[in-house]
Amino acid sequence: MIKLNNKLFKPYLKEEQILAAIEKMAAEIAKDYKDETPLFVGVLNGAFMFVADFLKAYQHPCQVSFVRLSSYQGLTSTGIVETLLDVQEDMEGKSVIILEDVVDTGRTLKQLVHLFSQTNVKEFKIAALFYKSEIYNGEYAIDYVGLEIPDNFIVGYGLDYNEMGRNLREVYQLNQADMINLVLFGKPGAGKGTQAGFLKEKYNLKHISTGDVFRYNIKNGTELGKLAKSYIDKGDLVPDEVTIDMLKDEVEKNPEASGFIFDGFPRTAAQAEALDNFLESKDMMVNATIALEADDEVLIARLLERGKSSGRSDDQDESKIRNRFEEYNEKTAPLKAYYEKQGKFHSVNGIGDIVEITERLGKVIDTLD
Numbered sequence: 001m002i003k004l005n006n007k008l009f010k011p012y013l014k015e016e017q018i019l020a021a022i023e024k025m026a027a028e029i030a031k032d033y034k035d036e037t038p039l040f041v042g043v044l045n046g047a048f049m050f051v052a053d054f055l056k057a058y059q060h061p062c063q064v065s066f067v068r069l070s071s072y073q074g075l076t077s078t079g080i081v082e083t084l085l086d087v088q089e090d091m092e093g094k095s096v097i098i099l100e101d102v103v104d105t106g107r108t109l110k111q112l113v114h115l116f117s118q119t120n121v122k123e124f125k126i127a128a129l130f131y132k133s134e135i136y137n138g139e140y141a142i143d144y145v146g147l148e149i150p151d152n153f154i155v156g157y158g159l160d161y162n163e164m165g166r167n168l169r170e171v172y173q174l175n176q177a178d179m180i181n182l183v184l185f186g187k188p189g190a191g192k193g194t195q196a197g198f199l200k201e202k203y204n205l206k207h208i209s210t211g212d213v214f215r216y217n218i219k220n221g222t223e224l225g226k227l228a229k230s231y232i233d234k235g236d237l238v239p240d241e242v243t244i245d246m247l248k249d250e251v252e253k254n255p256e257a258s259g260f261i262f263d264g265f266p267r268t269a270a271q272a273e274a275l276d277n278f279l280e281s282k283d284m285m286v287n288a289t290i291a292l293e294a295d296d297e298v299l300i301a302r303l304l305e306r307g308k309s310s311g312r313s314d315d316q317d318e319s320k321i322r323n324r325f326e327e328y329n330e331k332t333a334p335l336k337a338y339y340e341k342q343g344k345f346h347s348v349n350g351i352g353d354i355v356e357i358t359e360r361l362g363k364v365i366d367t368l369d
């Protein structure tokens with residue numbers, strides 16, 4: 001695995017596979033053009049490595065030039081295709097072969113075809129090193145293809161992710177599929193922290209408990225801790241702005257994580273929306289929200305028991321506990337509908353043996369797609 005701008009990418013195509021595909025393309029093109037002097041036009045920036053290796057494999061008379069177009073911004077094809085630079089050569093009467101690193105939806109290709117149809121070339125052909133045939137919806141049939149690939153975001157061998165990764169000799173694929181982000185939902189005492197402890201091991205996730213982060217800050221006397229303490233001591237929620245920023249920091253601190261368990265966050269509608277927006281900006285999402293269900297009287301008994309050893313002031317006083325339940329009912333419980341609407345809400349019986357509850361959670365997680 002490699003990391004570029006906080007994203008993980010896994011090996012996908014080896015250098016030998018790429019070079020073999022290029023050799024094959026060069027041989028096919030040579031068969032058609034070796035008796036002429038074709039003009040190869042590389043599409044910058046991505047195709048520079050392809051063009052270099054292609055020319056090494058194509059040892060017949062030819063000319064080379066470049067055109068610069070761009071359609072990718074970040075991870076998704078924006079649909080914006082700009083011509084940044086026109087071909088400088090005089091192309092009159094020449095056979096032009098466009099060397100494109102990757103053809104996906106075909107938008108860039110359409111632009112190229114348009115660009116070259118307006119010239120007085122003898123003919124033009126398209127050679128694509130990588131071709132995402134599944135999503136190609138252009139009319140132009142590609143003349144020479146190196147490798148057909150599925151529609152995954154790739155980097156390396158000239159291709160970039162936010163300008164990084166062009167110098168990699170091999171092609172890597174974004175490792176997003178393996179990322180699981182879970183929200184553990186449930187009233188205080190439902191066992192979120194305990195279960196998160198097991199789940200993070202089992203699924204190799206980073207556990208973020210906003211309650212723990214607040215307590216850590218209180219213990220260390222930070223500004224954040226001082227601010228949060230007054231709310232926490234009463235069993236009230238800490239204001240959204242503070243909590244949301246803190247949560248974002250925790251996620252940013254763990255760029256290599258293969259997923260997160262959010263425990264105790266979100267607790268309000270504003271937090272849930274902020275989480276969705278924040279994750280989306282990082283090309284991530286909440287995969288599932290799982291609620292641990294247990295009734296109030298069981299929870300109160302559990303919390304008072306925990307309060308004897310945890311030293312948490314908010315666990316030692318029944319009225320504070322009841323206040324936390326009220327906060328939950330009023331502000332957090334409505335999130336059930338928010339996640340149900342997204343088809344991401346699951347609930348699990350939180351009463352019983354700890355191991356059994358972990359198994360119940362595992363069953364939900366293992367059936368996520």
Ligand code: AMP
Pocket residue numbers: 188210211212214231232233235236237238239243263264265266267268271314324
């Ligand atoms: P917990 O350990 O999750 O029960 O959280 C303990 C206390 O920390 C809560 O009663 C709140 O005062 C505060 N807290 C934790 N998470 C949040 C959150 N997402 N929003 C607001 N306050 C929170």
